[in-house]
Amino acid sequence: MNSGPETRFDRLILLVGRLNYMWTNTESLLIHLIAGLSGTNKDVAVITFLTLNTTRARIDLVERLAKMEGRDPEVRDLILEQTQRLAKLSGIRNKYNHCIYSFDPDSGAPKTILMRIADRKTDIKLGRSDTVDEEAMVQIEKVLTQLTTANRDIWQLIGKLGYPT
Known part of the structure; x- marks a missing residue:
């Protein structure tokens, strides 16, 4: 299989697209x-x-609704488990x-440039850059698997609790 820069970038874009789709779908369960x-x-x-x-x-x-006074602690804990899981995956x-x-000018490897300002004590830092290597791609794939499981678990919880669908 060709593993040139275009193929790696195509793979990255497909993974990020799946990540966005799965994230939006799972977040909507809230x-x-x-x-x-x-x-x-x-x-x-x-x-x-x-x-x-x-x-x-x-x-x-x-989380605040789940923690309200009078809430069944078992329900609260089940919901908090799922929200904490989503927060981690976010x-x-x-x-x-x-x-x-x-793209890295030498290797052609895709890179991310964060669109965030990091305030330091006496200066600021812009656009931290990271190469998207095979390890990063595998990490995205793992998150996709975890999102699939989270989605299924949250749907089961919604059904178990009899919440509106």
């Missing part, structure tokens, strides 16, 4: 948790979900969504 935990219908939960414009804000809402998704891509 809608059902919001509906169930807040005792509302799915339409109201969709509006709430879409009004919150970051994954972190959506996860925070679900790191790699954020890395590949909040960057631009370039």
